[in-house]
Amino acid sequence: MLEVDRITVDFHGLRAVNEVSFTLPQGRIFGLIGPNGAGKTTLFNAISGMVRPTSGAVRLNGQDLLRLGPAERNRLGLARTFQIVKPFGGLSVLDNVVVGALTRGLSVADAREMAQATLARLEMTRHAGAMAASLPLALRKRLEVARALATGPRVLMLDEIMGGLNPTEVNETLALIEALNAEGLTLLVIEHNMNAIMRIAETVLVLDGGRLIAEGPPAEVTRDPRVIAVYLGEPLEDA
Amino acid sequence: MLEIEALSVAYGDMIALEDVSIRVDAGETVTVLGANAAGKSTLLRTISGLVTARTGTIRFKGEMIDHLSAHARVERGLVLVPEGRMVFPFLSVEDNLRLGAFSPNTRAAGPSTLERIYAMFPRLRERKRQMAGSLSGGEQQMLALGRGLMSQPQLLMLDEPSLGLAPKLVQEVMAAVADIRDQGVTVLIVEQNVHQTLKLADRGYVLENGRLSLSGSASELASSDEVRRAYLGL
Numbered sequence: 141m142l143e144v145d146r147i148t149v150d151f152h153g154l155r156a157v158n159e160v161s162f163t164l165p166q167g168r169i170f171g172l173i174g175p176n177g178a179g180k181t182t183l184f185n186a187i188s189g190m191v192r193p194t195s196g197a198v199r200l201n202g203q204d205l206l207r208l209g210p211a212e213r214n215r216l217g218l219a220r221t222f223q224i225v226k227p228f229g230g231l232s233v234l235d236n237v238v239v240g241a242l243t244r245g246l247s248v249a250d251a252r253e254m255a256q257a258t259l260a261r262l263e264m265t266r267h268a269g270a271m272a273a274s275l276p277l278a279l280r281k282r283l284e285v286a287r288a289l290a291t292g293p294r295v296l297m298l299d300e301i302m303g304g305l306n307p308t309e310v311n312e313t314l315a316l317i318e319a320l321n322a323e324g325l326t327l328l329v330i331e332h333n334m335n336a337i338m339r340i341a342e343t344v345l346v347l348d349g350g351r352l353i354a355e356g357p358p359a360e361v362t363r364d365p366r367v368i369a370v371y372l373g374e375p376l377e378d379a
Numbered sequence: 380m381l382e383i384e385a386l387s388v389a390y391g392d393m394i395a396l397e398d399v400s401i402r403v404d405a406g407e408t409v410t411v412l413g414a415n416a417a418g419k420s421t422l423l424r425t426i427s428g429l430v431t432a433r434t435g436t437i438r439f440k441g442e443m444i445d446h447l448s449a450h451a452r453v454e455r456g457l458v459l460v461p462e463g464r465m466v467f468p469f470l471s472v473e474d475n476l477r478l479g480a481f482s483p484n485t486r487a488a489g490p491s492t493l494e495r496i497y498a499m500f501p502r503l504r505e506r507k508r509q510m511a512g513s514l515s516g517g518e519q520q521m522l523a524l525g526r527g528l529m530s531q532p533q534l535l536m537l538d539e540p541s542l543g544l545a546p547k548l549v550q551e552v553m554a555a556v557a558d559i560r561d562q563g564v565t566v567l568i569v570e571q572n573v574h575q576t577l578k579l580a581d582r583g584y585v586l587e588n589g590r591l592s593l594s595g596s597a598s599e600l601a602s603s604d605e606v607r608r609a610y611l612g613l
Contacts, residue, residue, distance in 0.1 A: 175545045177515030223543070277462070278415040303543050306414060306571045306610045332545050373547030 141166050142187070142218075142295050142326065147196035149179070149186050149350075156182040157193070158350035164295070169317070169327045171341030171358065173334070175371055178347040180330045181223055184297055187328075188220045189213045200295065214243060219293035221284035223300045223330070229273030233264060233283055236272050240290030251290075258290045262316065278304045282313075295326045302333050310336050334362065334376055346371065380405040380565055381426070381457075381534055386435030388418075388425050388589075395421040396589045399435070403534065408566040410576045412600070412610050413586035419569040420462055422586070423536045426567075427459040428452045439534070454482040456533030460540060462569075464523040468512025472503055475511045475522055479529025489529065496525040499555060517548035524555060535559060537568045541575075553579060573610045577601045585610075 142164040149157040157179045164170050174180050185191040187198050189210035198205045205213050228236050237255035238248070246254060259265050262282055267275060272283060281301045288296060298317075302310050310333060317340055321327060331337050337344060338358045346354040346361060348370045354361050361367055362376050381403040388396040396418045403409045413419050424430040426437060428449035437444050439457050447455075466475050476496060480489035497504035500521045506514060511522055520540060527535055537556065541549040553575050560566050560579070570576040577583065577597045585593035585606065593605060600606045 173545075175515075176517040176543070176548060276416045276420075300543060304415065304539060304571055306412075306573060308609055309415065332543070332549075334546055371545055371547055373550045 141201055142328070143197075143199040144183075144187060145197040145199065147183065147186050147198065148194045149182050149191060150194045155350050157186060157347075159196070160347070160350075160352050161196075162345055162352065162355060164326060164328055166294075166326050167321070167324060168342060169321055169329065169340050171337040171344040172328060172330045172347065173332070173337060173344060173371060174347035179350040180347055181299055182350075183347065184220055184299055184328075184330065188218060188297065211243070214291055214293070217292070217294035218297075219288040219291045219295070220297040221281070221288050221299050221301055223303075225277070225280040225284050227272035227275075227280055227283055227287075229271065231272055232268065233270050233272055233275065233286075234259065234268040236283055237286045237290045240287035241292075243291045255286075255290055258286050262286050262289075263312075278309070289320075293325065295328070296320070297328045297330075299330045300332065302331055302336055307335075314340055334372070338362070338376075380407075380440060381567070382436075382438040383426070384436045384438075386422075386425065386437070387433045388421055388430060389433050394589055396425070396432075396586075399586070399589075399591055401584050401591070401594075403565060403567055405533075405565055406563060407582065408560050408568065408580045410568050410570065410580040410583040410597070411586055412573060412576075412583055412606065414609070417586040418589040419586055420538055421589075423459055423538050423567070423569060424461075426452075426536060427457065429459075450482070453530050454484060456531065457536075458527045458530045458532035458534070459536045460523050460527040460538065462538040462542065464516075464519040466511040466514075466519050466522050466526070469510055471508050472511055472514070472522055473507040476503070476507075476525050476529050479526035480531075482530065485529065485531045488531065492529050492531065496528055499528075499558065500525055516543045517545065517552075520544060520548070520552060521555075524552070528559065532564055534565045534567060537566065537570070539570055540568070541570060541572045549575070 144162050146159045146161050147157055148159055172180050186193045200216055200218055234255055237258050238251050241251035241254040259268055285301055302313055314336055341358055344358045344361045346367050354364050354367050368375055384400050386396055386399045411419050425432050444452055480486055502518055503521055503525055540552050580597045582596050583600045584591055
């Protein structure tokens with residue numbers, strides 16, 4: 141269970157995240173949406189330990205994470221992807237994922253095996269030997285997922301991994317997320333693709349100007365006039 | 380206006396485009412659909428002169444432009460808004476826009492074009508002195524579009540203009556593209572937001588592994604079983 145308790149993040153006088161609180165129970169999928177610049181990625185950064193919040197607390201299964209760095213949080217079972225992808229560009233796709241698997245304290249041989257299994261699961265085996273930097277953007281995003289998964293997380297945070305995918309590719313990604321969730325993985329997902337979020341998230345959190353302005357089941361949140369005004373622009377069509 | 384014949388492009392051993400022929404007539408809005416890595420961005424980059432074709436010809440307004448540099452193509456009215464915006468992060472919003480009108484033939488009209496773009500995207504006017512890198516993702520996309528328009532395109536090529544944008548901004552960007560089209564600019568657009576793009580476009584082509592597999596009117600493509608299965612997720 142991930143608890144975010146009144147987290148605030150300031151950047152030189154700009155309040156990027158303002159007193160945000162929510163509890164993500166184990167085994168659930170929560171969506172996180174909001175306009176560009178609302179603070180979604182900054183909130184991810186605060187949870188994963190990339191930035192230090194001005195105030196507030198983050199707890200994973202009751203343990204306070206605030207004094208722990210990103211690597212220590214990862215060892216406790218928290219993993220994330222980056223919207224601006226960050227592969228080791230000069231390493232092969234496989235080796236990128238091996239790096240993720242090595243954080244579990246595996247031998248190199250075992251890490252390699254784990255990485256191969258992860259790539260197979262993400263249908264990336266045919267790209268295993270390619271240099272990470274040579275992949276098109278959508279596949280580099282999938283590589284972010286593979287490397288994060290290889291660390292063996294219990295909570296996985298995905299930052300816009302479906303941008304640039306066509307609807308069929310989105311469906312494949314949703315099926316993967318559902319399968320991982322069925323195996324017990326807890327997920328927090330930032331995504332602008334509302335049809336995708338509606339299908340997997342049981343609760344949607346909406347950020348605007350750093351504040352949580354709505355929280356609830358997708359069908360409810362997407363009818364909220366405030367969410368329509370700041371984010372959707374017009375009510376969702378039934379697709 | 381744009382005629383491409385038997386275009387092939389390779390990166391080393393990897394063939395990115397093979398024997399691709401397309402045409403875009405003046406005033407049309409044409410889309411290119413395809414899965415990731417199908418070659419869509421390569422096609423636009425080759426037309427702009429950022430990638431050199433191995434074989435094939437590109438004609439723009441009747442003139443062979445294969446040998447022309449990218450900036451010479453911009454001067455002729457062939458303009459690309461690249462994927463991922465590619466604004467100059469450490470220049471102001473206004474300087475980014477002014478760079479769009481760098482060619483001698485567009486410079487004189489620069490100030491009046493700038494006014495038109497500020498009228499189209501008031502947000503850019505509000506932020507004109509701000510560094511482009513400090514804009515949100517959606518605002519950077521508006522800036523990239525505005526910079527493209529500063530070059531006074533006759534054919535505007537858009538590569539994934541809605542990538543990373545919130546739904547409300549996607550609607551705003553698509554409405555801006557429709558405005559641009561209504562002003563008589565010819566548009567060639569690559570966009571994974573297939574539903575909305577097919578509403579905007581007159582015709583489309585489908586690229587599969589670097590080859591054209593299908594072409595037709597937007598409504599034919601929208602109702603084609605193959606397109607629905609492969610790209611519309613239905």
